[in-house]
Amino acid sequence: MSGKDILIVGVGGQGVVLASNFLAEAALRAGYEVKKTDTLGMAQRGGSVVSHLRYAGSVASPLIPAGEADLLIAFEKLEAARWAHFLKPDGAAIVNDLAMPPLSVTLGTETYPSDQDLLDMLSAFSTNIRLVPATAAAANLGNPKMVNTVLLGYASRWLDIEPGILTSAIEAGLPEKLRKTNLAAFETGRDLAAGQFRQE
């Protein structure tokens, strides 16, 4: 069984932990050994959030060593740069095209990197970077909060898990009234990736 090491990052409140729970549940259903861990700190209040997810035939540490993640799913651009050193050189970075400047930037004591700077930083760690307009896609579907299912749909092209198992795990984890739209968001994400996907 092959398996994957996946780092999911973002800002507190964006649904990072929920997304990694969906993926973990799907990996369990697919028969893998799974370990996942969230480092939240006090980030429930808008701080940086990172979730490590590993599935394979056998997993020891829940933490992914730096430089070994197959996939980085970032809900926000600055957070993508903050955690990019976890990627393998040929690992894929799936980065939501969204900037959330921290308050220090708003108050003028720190600066938010330009898109070019961000791309430069990211390409120092991997050559496989995809900027995904996931927030816009989710907003189009009626709820910007569904950015996590859009990104999961996009990322599903890289996982050794049947899309059907992923969608059933997402369904099981959501209340009835949110299921339909989130499955549509998942499909939107898959479609966004369809054109660009190549199996490495």
Next chain:
Amino acid sequence: MERLLLSGNEAIALGAAHAGVKIAAAYPGTPSTEIMEAISRIPDIYGEWSSNEAVAVEVATGASYTGVRAMACMKHVGLNVAADAFMAAATTGVRGGLVIVSADDPGIHSSQNEQDSRNYARLGKVPCLEPSDSQEAYDFARAAFQISEEFDTPVLLRPTTRVCHSKSIVAPREKNPIGQNPEFRHDPGKLVMLPGAARMRWAKIIERLRQLSLYAETSGLNKIIVGKTDLGIVANGISYQYAREVFPGASFLKLGISYPLPEKLVRDFAGQVGRPLVIEELDGFIETELRAMGIAVTGKEFLPRTGEFSPDVIRDSAARAGIITGAKSKPAPASGLAKRPPLLCPGCPHAGFFFTLSSMGHRSTLPGKTQRTPKLTVCGDIGCYTLGAYPPLGVIDTCGCMGAGISHAAGMAQAGISEKPLAVIGDSTFMHSGINSLINAVYNQAKICVIILDNGTTAMTGHQGHPGSGVSVKGQSGNRVVIEDLVRGAGVKNVAIIDAFDLKTIRSALRQAMSSESLEVLIIRGECPTLARKKAKPLELSAQKCDDCGACLLIGCSAIMKTGNGKITIDPGACLGENCTLCLQLCARGAISAKEVSS
């Protein structure tokens, strides 16, 4: 076979439930909080949020004395609060199994220090069990109750953040029935610790410890995994999982019971391997014990004594020590990125008070202006409101441990500082141990100003109930202890209750309280918006009237942003609108307003 994906905390709860635990008591504290939350969802088990950890241990001990299985849960610093109750239970022993969970936080993800709870196991001469994943969290919780009854001792279960907050697979086993027919048996020689009885008990405890180490020699909780013999690793808890990843071929002695140690087992293991190496987070606890037995081991001379381990930390340390060679270098993180510290939420009832304090205390400065010398001394405490220490508010001057703020302020006042010190404390912390400090301040006539920020919940850990909220662990409302009545009952003459979203009143009340010659208590009351989830129309910002002065940014509300071109905007998805209106009250140009209601 059923396979569940559970966090370590959920697994501890399920293990306790399947061991037949009858009652559980806790005070919320990261990383332990979810244990009690998971238990509260299991029918037939009594669960409570106790007012503090000492109370939780006492409640659980009392239940154990009636013969049922009981558990108390907390974080490491909570065990300091509960230390006296813990030592008392360690001395009397138990009847029904008594398990005390103390979750350590290596790396200080969400704490004020990173102490190692195992030292309390040694102090109390009680066994310490350390799970390394969720399956073990489940199994060890069950085993802990059985060991407790067999050896007449409370058992310390010590998970760490990385075990508590990791999910892995759990295969549950057969359930024991929940304990019934509680009955207290009179046994003063065991339970009334007057010197005569206590002396007898203490001798028994020393013997108990000897029996426990014999048990540890053969217990299945300690395991030897045979591999190559040039490297033999002694590891506990999550460190074992990291070490297994870094040294896949090595021999391991995995200690599920890290106190007391099985001397013969370790001696045999150490004798069979080339270089026994102890890998443990935080203190060199096992290492010191082994050295005291005369077993030559290495560990802390190259592994860190502070911070959280990871496979990376262990690999780097081992490479430096020459234990592994040819390790490829790891990429370093990008440098110079803007930090993202946690913030008060949009619509937080603490924000307006902190802003007022900040402006009166010269802490807030408009973007581009130089900072003035701070005025006012503000003693803080533990909770969401500690975030008031970050810019732009920057108004917390001390923060030590639960309930310390009021006493810090009293100490400063008694020491004779010229200005009246302020103490800021949340409602849950006030119930936890602030009340003790307030009683002391009343009694000793401390000239301070105490501000209780009452948002009706324990917000920082995820909105648990407490005596002042009157909400039980199952979410049902029960009796509420009214803070102002309590404060008045403690003898405070001047108590004012103020709306958290009314900046003018907050300012005048603070002025008045600061200038008075006596102890003043202000209760600033406003609901935590993340709990209330009240729908509200976001406020609007008029681009014509706004001159982008940035005054509204000083609230520190994350719904107010400055875009790339320097324009201020309000995020309609995040703003709490008429439930808050703080920025509206602040804007001198009247650029912020409530949305017109279209009919």
